[in-house]
Amino acid sequence: MANQLTRLDQVFAALADPTRRAIVMRLCAGEASVGELADPFDMALPSFMKHIQVLETSGLLMSEKSGRVRTCRLSPDALLGAEDWFQRQRAIWEARLDRFEAYVMKLKKEKERAAVKRPSRTTKRKGSER
Numbered sequence: 001m002a003n004q005l006t007r008l009d010q011v012f013a014a015l016a017d018p019t020r021r022a023i024v025m026r027l028c029a030g031e032a033s034v035g036e037l038a039d040p041f042d043m044a045l046p047s048f049m050k051h052i053q054v055l056e057t058s059g060l061l062m063s064e065k066s067g068r069v070r071t072c073r074l075s076p077d078a079l080l081g082a083e084d085w086f087q088r089q090r091a092i093w094e095a096r097l098d099r100f101e102a103y104v105m106k107l108k109k110e111k112e113r114a115a116v117k118r119p120s121r122t123t124k125r126k127g128s129e130r
Contacts (some may be wrong), residue, residue: 007059008081014058019043020051024060026075031073032064 014020023037028118038048052072061080068085 001040008085010058011060011078011082014054020055023051027072027074031071034070034072037072054069076105
Protein backbone atom coordinates (compact mmCIF):
# COMPACT_ATOMS: atom_id res chain seq x y z
CA MET A 1 0.00 0.00 0.00
CA ALA A 2 1.28 3.46 -0.84
CA ASN A 3 2.62 5.68 1.91
CA GLN A 4 0.43 8.56 0.82
CA LEU A 5 -3.00 8.67 2.38
CA THR A 6 -6.01 9.54 0.31
CA ARG A 7 -7.83 12.77 1.18
CA LEU A 8 -10.57 10.82 2.94
CA ASP A 9 -7.98 8.93 5.00
CA GLN A 10 -6.33 12.23 5.89
CA VAL A 11 -9.64 13.74 7.03
CA PHE A 12 -10.45 10.72 9.22
CA ALA A 13 -6.90 10.63 10.61
CA ALA A 14 -7.06 14.34 11.40
CA LEU A 15 -10.39 13.99 13.17
CA ALA A 16 -9.24 10.92 15.11
CA ASP A 17 -7.38 13.13 17.58
CA PRO A 18 -9.40 14.93 20.31
CA THR A 19 -7.15 18.00 20.20
CA ARG A 20 -7.70 18.41 16.49
CA ARG A 21 -11.46 17.87 16.87
CA ALA A 22 -11.48 20.60 19.52
CA ILE A 23 -9.63 22.93 17.15
CA VAL A 24 -12.18 22.23 14.41
CA MET A 25 -15.06 22.84 16.83
CA ARG A 26 -13.52 26.15 17.93
CA LEU A 27 -13.11 27.22 14.30
CA CYS A 28 -16.81 26.55 13.72
CA ALA A 29 -17.36 29.77 15.69
CA GLY A 30 -15.08 31.71 13.33
CA GLU A 31 -11.46 32.19 12.40
CA ALA A 32 -8.81 32.53 15.11
CA SER A 33 -5.10 33.02 15.48
CA VAL A 34 -2.88 30.07 16.31
CA GLY A 35 -2.25 31.68 19.70
CA GLU A 36 -5.99 31.85 20.43
CA LEU A 37 -6.43 28.26 19.33
CA ALA A 38 -3.48 27.03 21.39
CA ASP A 39 -4.46 28.89 24.59
CA PRO A 40 -6.79 26.20 26.08
CA PHE A 41 -4.27 23.40 25.51
CA ASP A 42 -1.44 22.53 27.87
CA MET A 43 1.25 21.95 25.24
CA ALA A 44 4.21 23.72 23.73
CA LEU A 45 3.53 25.79 20.61
CA PRO A 46 5.70 23.57 18.35
CA SER A 47 3.62 20.53 19.40
CA PHE A 48 0.41 22.46 18.79
CA MET A 49 1.65 23.52 15.35
CA LYS A 50 1.94 19.84 14.41
CA HIS A 51 -1.81 19.54 14.97
CA ILE A 52 -2.39 22.60 12.80
CA GLN A 53 -0.19 21.08 10.09
CA VAL A 54 -2.17 17.81 10.13
CA LEU A 55 -5.42 19.74 9.80
CA GLU A 56 -3.99 21.80 6.93
CA THR A 57 -2.69 18.70 5.14
CA SER A 58 -6.13 17.11 5.39
CA GLY A 59 -7.69 20.23 3.93
CA LEU A 60 -9.88 20.86 6.97
CA LEU A 61 -8.09 24.06 7.90
CA MET A 62 -6.53 26.91 5.97
CA SER A 63 -4.18 29.44 7.48
CA GLU A 64 -2.49 32.60 6.37
CA LYS A 65 0.20 34.63 7.97
CA SER A 66 -0.07 38.38 8.31
CA GLY A 67 3.00 39.82 9.97
CA ARG A 68 3.69 37.71 13.03
CA VAL A 69 0.15 36.37 13.34
CA ARG A 70 -1.05 33.18 11.66
CA THR A 71 -4.84 33.10 11.34
CA CYS A 72 -6.73 29.85 10.80
CA ARG A 73 -10.18 29.19 9.38
CA LEU A 74 -12.17 26.09 8.54
CA SER A 75 -12.42 24.72 5.05
CA PRO A 76 -15.68 22.76 5.34
CA ASP A 77 -15.49 21.46 1.75
CA ALA A 78 -12.93 18.96 3.01
CA LEU A 79 -15.76 17.21 4.85
CA LEU A 80 -17.73 16.57 1.66
CA GLY A 81 -15.78 13.39 0.91
CA ALA A 82 -16.44 12.08 4.42
CA GLU A 83 -20.10 13.02 4.16
CA ASP A 84 -20.41 11.14 0.85
CA TRP A 85 -18.68 8.10 2.37
CA PHE A 86 -21.08 8.11 5.35
CA GLN A 87 -24.10 8.41 3.05
CA ARG A 88 -22.92 5.43 0.97
CA GLN A 89 -22.34 3.38 4.13
CA ARG A 90 -25.77 4.31 5.47
CA ALA A 91 -27.43 3.21 2.20
CA ILE A 92 -25.57 -0.11 2.27
CA TRP A 93 -26.55 -0.84 5.88
CA GLU A 94 -30.15 0.27 5.43
CA ALA A 95 -30.47 -2.10 2.45
CA ARG A 96 -28.95 -4.93 4.51
CA LEU A 97 -31.31 -4.26 7.41
CA ASP A 98 -34.29 -4.15 5.04
CA ARG A 99 -33.30 -7.54 3.60
CA PHE A 100 -32.80 -8.93 7.12
CA GLU A 101 -36.21 -7.66 8.21
CA ALA A 102 -37.83 -9.28 5.16
CA TYR A 103 -36.08 -12.56 5.96
CA VAL A 104 -37.22 -12.48 9.59
CA MET A 105 -40.81 -11.77 8.51
CA LYS A 106 -40.64 -14.68 6.05
CA LEU A 107 -39.43 -17.02 8.83
CA LYS A 108 -42.19 -15.79 11.13
CA LYS A 109 -44.87 -16.46 8.49
CA GLU A 110 -43.45 -19.93 7.80
CA LYS A 111 -43.51 -20.71 11.53
CA GLU A 112 -47.11 -19.53 11.79
CA ARG A 113 -48.14 -21.66 8.80
CA ALA A 114 -46.43 -24.71 10.27
CA ALA A 115 -48.21 -24.17 13.60
CA VAL A 116 -51.62 -24.06 11.88
CA LYS A 117 -50.97 -27.30 9.97
CA ARG A 118 -49.93 -29.27 13.07
CA PRO A 119 -52.66 -30.45 15.42
CA SER A 120 -52.34 -29.25 18.94
CA ARG A 121 -51.16 -31.82 21.51
CA THR A 122 -54.03 -30.99 23.81
CA THR A 123 -56.77 -31.78 21.27
CA LYS A 124 -58.05 -35.36 21.21
CA ARG A 125 -58.09 -37.28 17.99
CA LYS A 126 -61.37 -38.67 16.72
CA GLY A 127 -62.08 -42.16 17.87
CA SER A 128 -59.53 -42.15 20.66
CA GLU A 129 -61.47 -41.87 23.87
CA ARG A 130 -60.15 -43.12 27.13
